[in-house]
Amino acid sequence: MSSDIKTSLERFSRKELARIAEMKKIKIPQNWSKSLMVELLALNVSIDDIPNAETEPLAHKTMSDGTPIIVLRDLAKEFEEVIAVENLNLEIMEGELFSLLGPNGAGKTTTINILNGIIKPTKGTVTISGFDVTKNIDDIKKIIGLCPQEAAVFKFLNARENIELFGNLHSVPKKELEDRTNVLLELMELTEASKRKAGGYSGGMLRKLNLIIALISDPKIAFLDEPTIGMDARARRKTWEFIGSLKKKKTIILTTHYIEEAEALSDRVGIIDYGKLIELGTPEELMKRHRTKNLEEVFLKITGRRITEGM
Amino acid sequence: MKYRALAALVKMELKKFIRQPANLFMNLLFPAVLTIVFLFTFADPEMGMGINSVVPGLIVYAVIFLIMTVAQSFSSERQEGLLRRLNTTPMTSSEFMGSRIITHMLISIVQVVVVITLAFLLGFKPNSGIEGILLALPVVAIFALSSVGLGLITATVSKTPEIATGLSFIFILPMMFFGTFIPLTTTTQQIASFIPSYYLVDALKMIFEGNWMNMNILLDLIVISTVSILIVLVGIVLFEKYGSK
Numbered sequence: 210m211s212s213d214i215k216t217s218l219e220r221f222s223r224k225e226l227a228r229i230a231e232m233k234k235i236k237i238p239q240n241w242s243k244s245l246m247v248e249l250l251a252l253n254v255s256i257d258d259i260p261n262a263e264t265e266p267l268a269h270k271t272m273s274d275g276t277p278i279i280v281l282r283d284l285a286k287e288f289e290e291v292i293a294v295e296n297l298n299l300e301i302m303e304g305e306l307f308s309l310l311g312p313n314g315a316g317k318t319t320t321i322n323i324l325n326g327i328i329k330p331t332k333g334t335v336t337i338s339g340f341d342v343t344k345n346i347d348d349i350k351k352i353i354g355l356c357p358q359e360a361a362v363f364k365f366l367n368a369r370e371n372i373e374l375f376g377n378l379h380s381v382p383k384k385e386l387e388d389r390t391n392v393l394l395e396l397m398e399l400t401e402a403s404k405r406k407a408g409g410y411s412g413g414m415l416r417k418l419n420l421i422i423a424l425i426s427d428p429k430i431a432f433l434d435e436p437t438i439g440m441d442a443r444a445r446r447k448t449w450e451f452i453g454s455l456k457k458k459k460t461i462i463l464t465t466h467y468i469e470e471a472e473a474l475s476d477r478v479g480i481i482d483y484g485k486l487i488e489l490g491t492p493e494e495l496m497k498r499h500r501t502k503n504l505e506e507v508f509l510k511i512t513g514r515r516i517t518e519g520m
Numbered sequence: 521m522k523y524r525a526l527a528a529l530v531k532m533e534l535k536k537f538i539r540q541p542a543n544l545f546m547n548l549l550f551p552a553v554l555t556i557v558f559l560f561t562f563a564d565p566e567m568g569m570g571i572n573s574v575v576p577g578l579i580v581y582a583v584i585f586l587i588m589t590v591a592q593s594f595s596s597e598r599q600e601g602l603l604r605r606l607n608t609t610p611m612t613s614s615e616f617m618g619s620r621i622i623t624h625m626l627i628s629i630v631q632v633v634v635v636i637t638l639a640f641l642l643g644f645k646p647n648s649g650i651e652g653i654l655l656a657l658p659v660v661a662i663f664a665l666s667s668v669g670l671g672l673i674t675a676t677v678s679k680t681p682e683i684a685t686g687l688s689f690i691f692i693l694p695m696m697f698f699g700t701f702i703p704l705t706t707t708t709q710q711i712a713s714f715i716p717s718y719y720l721v722d723a724l725k726m727i728f729e730g731n732w733m734n735m736n737i738l739l740d741l742i743v744i745s746t747v748s749i750l751i752v753l754v755g756i757v758l759f760e761k762y763g764s765k
Binding site: 322325326327328347350351353355357358359361362363365366370373374375377378379380406422426 | 525527536601606
């Protein structure tokens with residue numbers, strides 16, 4: 210039994226162990242190593258005292274420093290008989306690049322759609338920058354930008370017209386809109402094609418335009434739902450660099466099937482499956498915790514399948 | 521309501537109208553061809569159908585086809601995820617719906633101009649002169665509200681633009697047969713009295729005859745305005761509640 214407790218405790222980082230100790234009112238000197246902490250806790254806690262990833266909130270287990278800008282509490286969404294999101298507890302910090310990983314149908318897009326106010330949760334609360342998504346969605350809309358999974362652009366408009374339309378809907382000052390449009394088109398290598406109708410764009414170009422539209426209002430929080438899907442390797446790399454350049458300037462919530470993208474870019478990663486958050490931490494923490502060399506292996510170990518399965 | 525957002529949406533809608541060949545065909549070319557064909561084939565003074573009595577029906581014909589355009593437009597934007605995306609911007613519902621209403625009212629005015637211009641070339645001579653035509657424009661524009669409303673209702677119950685195209689004929693066909701220029705019997709006249717386009721044709725006939733200072737036209741205008749506003753409101757409520765996601 211004691212070895213079971215130790216094994217369970219070893220999954221946690223020092224910070225997390227300190228939190229468990231705090232909860233149990235056990236004093237541990239700050240300079241103690243992780244193995245000593247595990248030894249002491251194993252003597253003083255029962256298996257029931259150890260947070261279980263499947264049943265208990267992970268939100269507080271691993272948290273980057275900073276102020277939470279998005280807070281999900283007991284979030285749940287049911288569609289008729291299907292539970293899309295179940296008891297999701299999470300805090301995302303200001304300036305953080307947070308990746309939500311999961312197989313198809315895991316509940317990632319449903320979560321993003323709740324955060325954007327597109328669908329209402331069945332249970333639980335979500336606050337964004339202090340605003341409740343079910344009560345203050347108009348305030349939230351002013352500070353968010355969404356890059357949806359599908360390339361939602363007007364095909365009869367060219368890239369500039371699409372960007373201008375969404376900029377106007379966000380009341381971006383005219384000069385700023387023009388300058389920002391030029392910069393973003395240049396960064397995403399779309400300047401040359403910017404006066405052609407989007408209907409004639411390749412899938413990759415549409416994706417780039419999709420991303421530019423999400424960022425034209427210079428949102429405080431950007432939701433990027435599979436932003437690079439359908440892009441060729443070069444464009445994908447370029448887009449990763451671009452998203453990486455936004456780190457710390459914005460809070461970014463990214464969902465992706467490219468696990469190396471999440472590993473390279475994210476401050477923290479949350480793995481979601483069957484609507485539940487089953488793992489949370491920095492990529493390094495997750496790899497260490499599961500003794501793997503990369504996130505792909507972590508994912509495989511936890512979910513028992515590859516992230517691309519079922520695509 | 522932010523006028524900048526409203527103007528941006530109207531501009532986008534007008535570009536959609538101009539740049540999509542199907543829209544141009546259905547809303548401008550089709551009424552133009554119909555005007556030419558119908559005036560050549562049906563306008564027969566001996567049958568009691570002079571050009572002057574056919575033109576109001578042709579105008580209504582053009583405007584009722586906006587039902588299909590509106591239904592297709594909303595259902596395809598929903599299918600492509602554009603409505604969801606627009607809903608995540610600070611754009612308000614009144615800006616969005618207002619832009620659609622303004623655009624389709626403007627299109628209906630263009631339709632009137634096209635039909636009347638062609639009719640003029642084929643011998644249409646309204647007694648009212650230019651004043652009658654100018655008066656007809658806002659009346660038709662108000663009636664266009666009902667087309668927007670019926671288009672919204674169609675889009676609410678249609679999963680795809682293709683289904684929306686088919687279902688829109690549920691509203692288009694009765695208006696075509698009972699409320700344009702096809703002669704009515706006593707029975708069909710009774711059916712027509714429940715169809716808003718019938719009142720528009722009646723009003724336009726009186727307007728083009730220069731006979732607009734009477735109670736009948738006032739009653740027609742009351743029916744057109746009330747029914748059109750009611751239909752568009754019902755359309756907006758239904759679409760926002762059941763059709764926009």
